[in-house]
Amino acid sequence: MNPMTPIISIANLTKTYASGQEALKAINLDIRKGEIFALLGPNGAGKTTLINIVCGIVTASTGTVSADGHDIVRDYRGARMKIGLVPQELHTDAFEKVIATVTFSRGLFGRAPNPAHIEKILRELSLWDKREAKVRTLSGGMKRRLMIAKALAHEPSILFLDEPSAGVDVELRRDMWAMVRSLRASGVTIILTTHYIEEAEDMADRIGVINKGELIVVEEKAALMKKLGKKEMTLNLQEPMAEIPPSLADWGLELKADGHELHYAFDASAANTGGGIALLLKRLAELGIGFKDLHTSQSSLEDIFVNLVRADADSQWGVRK
Amino acid sequence: MNAPRFNAYGVAAIYRFEMARFMRTIWQSLVTPVITTSLYFVVFGSAIGSRMSDVNGVPYAAFIVPGLIMMTVFTESIFNGSFGIYFPKFVGTIYELLSAPVSYVEVVLAYVGAAATKSVALGLVILATASLFVPIHILHVGWMIGFLVLISVTFSLFGFILGIWANSFEQLNIVPMLIMTPLTFLGGAFYSIDMLPPAWRTLTLFNPVVYLISGFRWSFFGTADVAVGLSFGMTLGFLAVCLAVVAVVFKTGYRLKN
Structure with a gap:
């Protein structure tokens, strides 16, 4: 595994919504194969917009993205088969059974049925005993795990976790991070967003900070913690x-x-x-x-943002604007 | 592994998901139209129908059968076609569809295919129910099935567009209530347009539903208000319009993507 091979390559990506809101301003970012990349930023910074563009939910205004060598627009099938997404909100099919909704996800992403794989995922996420339960009977934490199971059903090599720890209790969070680490160990590249710098500190190999649609810092965690923590x-x-x-x-x-x-x-x-x-x-x-x-x-993440935004990003942090 | 050119597993997954929803509510789905049809037969077939003369040589109770089937097919196709895509939009699960490696053609094929399947099944159930009340002889079985399938697909597609357009449940209901119900009632479901005064007859010819019901009725009895070729052409035309609209919707991402 060459750590420098980008698995996701984002070039000059911009997004201006129909309302005129400029959500992303010329984002350039390479995600390395096999790393855990944490995207930090305050609310409304553009984290979710960026993820949604890569996953195909939002259309970019300009710029290109390739995932594992597949352009996300021209070769969207190739790109999307490689990507799994766990969105921030708990959107679930309330009336479906757990196993049915996970099996559905695998098929939707173009993979042949594989009950053994579905069982493996559900067991890993402690949902196997709940497989015949209707989704609406699950607790919040179980629903979050179900979303992860759905995202992993088609064996993606890239996993996006958008605010995975929002509204999740401590124990579940710990289990979730253990699972993320084991996914990384199996070669999956993970991109997560979070509000919490401690979480990024704990998990990530590299960290990107996004503010007002601009990527103001992209660094190795160790170097960044020294500067920011x-x-x-x-x-x-x-x-x-x-x-x-x-x-x-x-x-x-x-x-x-x-x-x-x-x-x-x-x-x-x-x-x-x-x-x-x-x-x-x-x-x-x-x-x-x-x-x-x-x-x-x-120093809280808020302090850090205030400092980062105030600072002359070019000189102090050595990054491209 | 390389991505397939056609995501057959994806189409099958959506189709199965939609059919599962149908099977979960099988009793509501089937019992309602069966009861409604039976009521129509009691009222129109027996109570009123017994005092009506034959229409173009067809007993009145039999004459209304194709119209009744069409009424349910319209309503159910629009409902299922629109609900299938509106509900994921409403609860947010649409994210998965938008991020999946499925093409627009595949999405339409799966959702509309499932909605049309239900409509055809319901149409046949109503036909079976009707045959308990009146003897029905179908002259052109092939054409009858052809019209049933074609109209089910067309209205499921129409419903699908409606489901994408709608931003609320109210909007979802307004088109079937405000447009489809009057068009169906005025479209000759319960009468031949020959029974109308000449001015109304001309006006009625602008109602597209007339052609659909007329063609379907022709396949049963061999008589029609308008030439069957014209009916068939109008049905295909309506299908083409719906296909064109859905193509534009997907090309622009209208109400689905930002």
Whole structure:
């Protein structure tokens, strides 16, 4: 598997809706074969529009998309047979049986019947016991899993998950991510959208940030987390400090509130190891610097967007506009 | 694997899905038209029909049979054709159809094929019900089936277009109620247009339903209000118009895609 081979290639893609709303402005993006790509962005940024164009639900205004070498317009059959879509909303055929609706999806996507495959998917998604149940009797979480089963019924090599964790409880979310990882292990390329940076951080190989129809960042997760995943710890000191002792220089600390507060900013990867904070606190104790209170905060995706949008995207993040 | 040139599995999946919906509601689907037909026979066939003279040598109770079948075929074709595509639009499951490797021709073939199948089946059920009330002799069985299938397909297609156009259940109902019912009643379902005053007779010839009912009735009794060739031509013409409209709908993605 060549990690650099794009399985999806999006070039100069724009979308202006009939209402005049410019949903996408010249998107260029390559998705690599076998990766998990997370598309982050606030509501209305264009995430779903982008996915819907690739899947054939929305027609692009200009630009081209190819999926596994098939142009999505000229060779839509070839492209769509490779793609599975789990939309954001839970759209289901309420009166159908679970197994019937999944079998239907496989046929609709042009694949010969394969009950063994359907059984495998339903078992993996813990829906096999519910196979004879009417869809409307399922819980929300089961319906979400059913949507995934339908999307996987025709054995796609590309899977789109549009906000898969919206309205999903913690346990189900964990199961879902485990399944996504095992899909990736079997060679499926996964593109997901989310509001939550933690989720992207947990799952993705690469991350793209989209805002107001523009792709403002596309980076490897590790590099992006370093840039975006800032955390901050504030110590309320017992005694105000005039200046930071030289032995604390390694941490890049900052004094605020007339020397009453000590600020330590660190990235999320350092937070995961915990070494930065632990060592700092140990050193403070050695120096006899006492503190009354301590709190940490993490930059939210909203903060990050505000920063990204404010920033001169070209110079600060090194990306194409 | 390469994509097939014709997605037969896809067509079969949609067709089966639609037929399954029909089978789930088989009792409503069959009992309603059977009861309605029986009521028509009690009222028009027996109560009123016994006082009516023969129409072109055909007893009145038998004369209305083709018209009754056509009435149900119109209504059911439009309903099934429109509901099949409107419902996924309404509940949102249309996303799957739009993202599937199926061509427009395949989509139409599957939905319209399923709707027409139901209509033909219902038409035959009504014919069987009617034969319990009056002896029916069909002169041209081949033509009768031909007209039944052709008209079922045409109106299912018409319903399909309606289903794509409609944005609400009200809109879905308004065309059958406001247009089809009057056209059918004025289209000679219960009388021969020869019975009308000359001015009305001329006006009636602008009603396309007249040609459909007339042709279908000809296949039963060999007599018709208009020449059977003209009836057949009009039926094909209507089918062609519907096909042209559906082609435009899909080409532009009208009300389906943004």
